[in-house]
Amino acid sequence: MESAGAKEGPTEAVDHRALAVSVLDISSDIRRKSHNDTGVRPLPNGVLEILRVIESHPGITVAEVASRLGRQFSNVSVQLRELVAGGLVTRVRDPADKRYVALHPTAESQRIKALLEGAWAEALSSASSRLLPEERQQIAASLPALQRLAALLAEPE
Template sequence: MDDTTTDAALRREAGELTPPLYALARVLRLRGVDEAGLRPLPPSDLEVLRYVLESPGVGVGVLARELGLQISNVSTTVRGLVAAGLLRREPDPRDRRAVRLLPTTDAMHGMARIEQAWAEVFADSLATLDDEQRAALAAAVPALRALGARCAHSGTPGPGGESRPARPGLRGRAVRNALARPARSR
C-alpha cells in the first residue's frame, strides 16, 4: 500500500469515526451539569475547569496554549471561575510573579457529580445495546484514549521547536500533501 492509498484510507476511517464521536461529545457538553443539579457553566468554563482538575497548578499561559485559546479569554474565564468559588489562584513558589491555578473542593465535588451524571446517561444508553456492541465499545476504550491524546498534541511543537506532523507515519511528499490540503467540511 503506497502513501496515497494509506492517506485515503485514513481519511475514510476518520470520516466514519468523527460524526459519532462528535455526537457523543455534544451529549457530554449538553448533559451532566443539569442532571447533577449544578449551576450551568459555559463550555469554555467547563473545559478550563476540567483541565485544571486534571493538571492542578497549571499556569494561565500553559492552559491557554494547551486548550488552543487566547490568554485573554482564559484569564477572563479564570476570573469567573475564581469568583464562582471553583478555582483559586496561588503564587508559584518558583516564580512569585506567576500564578498557579488550583481547583477548590467545590470544583472537585461538582465535577465528580457531573461525571457521575454522565456515567448514568451513558449507562442508560449502554443498556439498550446488545452484548457484542457493549464489548466492542469496552475494547475500544484504550484506542480512544490514545487517539484523544494524539489529537490533543497533533501539530504542537516538538522538542526542537519543529512542528510535528498530525500523522507521524506519513513521510516525505505525503506529509507535505496532507498538511497542504484544506480540510473538507462534511
Template sequence: MTDETVDQLGGALGDLHRLLRRAATQRVGRTALPDAQVEVLRLVQRWPGIGVREAAERLGTAPNTISTLVGELTAAGLLHRERDPADRRTVRLELTDAARERMAAYGRHRCDLLGAALAGLDDPDRAALLAAAPALRRLADRMAGHG
C-alpha cells in the same frame, strides 16, 4: 478508512458528547457552564497547579482568554489562584472543593447515563465500544498535542 467513516466517527462523538453533557447537567440540576470554562476546569483537574500560560498552550488559545476564564471561574468559587513561591509573577491554578464536588457529581451522572445506554446495546456493540476507549483516549491526547 474513508472520509465518510471518519466523518461518521466525528459526528457520533460530537453527538454523544452533547447528549451526555445535556442529560448529566439536567440531572445535577444546575445551569451548564460554558464549554470553555469546563475545558479549563478539566485541564486544572488533570494538571493541578498548572499556570495560565501553560493552560493557554494546552488549550490552543491566547493567555488573555484563559485569564478571563480563570477570573470568571474564580469569581464563581470554582478555581483558586495561588502565586508560585518560586516565581511570584506566575499564578498556579487549583480546583476549589466546590469545583471538585460539582465535577464529581457531574461525572457520576454521566457515568450512570452512559452505563445505562451501554447496557441497552447488544454484547458485541458494547464490547467493541468499551474496547475502543483506550484508543479514543490516545486519539484525544494526540489531537491535543500530548501524545
C-alpha cells in the same frame, strides 16, 4: 495512504470524519441529558474545558492552559475569572516569582467533577443498555484506544 507509525499489512480504515462527528454528538448529548439532575449550575463549554485542564494539571499556569486549548491568553484569563469567582479554581502566586501564578481546582470543583462524571456515566449506561451485547463489547474493547487517542489530542501543539 498510511499514516506514520502505522503497522505494515492490512488494516481497517477508520472513517475519521464519522468518528469525530459521533464523539461530538455523544459529548453534547451526554451533557444535555445528564446535567438537569445534578443541581450544578451549567458551565459554558469553554469554561468547562478550562476547568478540566486545571483539574488534570494542578499547578498549571494561565499561559499553559491557553496553549493546551489553542486559545488566546486574554480569553482564557477572562473565563478563568468566572471560575475563581465561582469558587472552582484558586490562583496561587509563587513567593519567589510573583509573576508566576499556579492554578488549582478547589474541593468544590472536585465535588462537581465527580457529580458530573457520575451523571455522564449514567447517561451512557442508560443509552448503552439498548445496544446489542456485541456492540457493548466493541465499545468496551475500544476504550483503551479511545483513552490513548484522547491523551494524544490533549497534548499541547
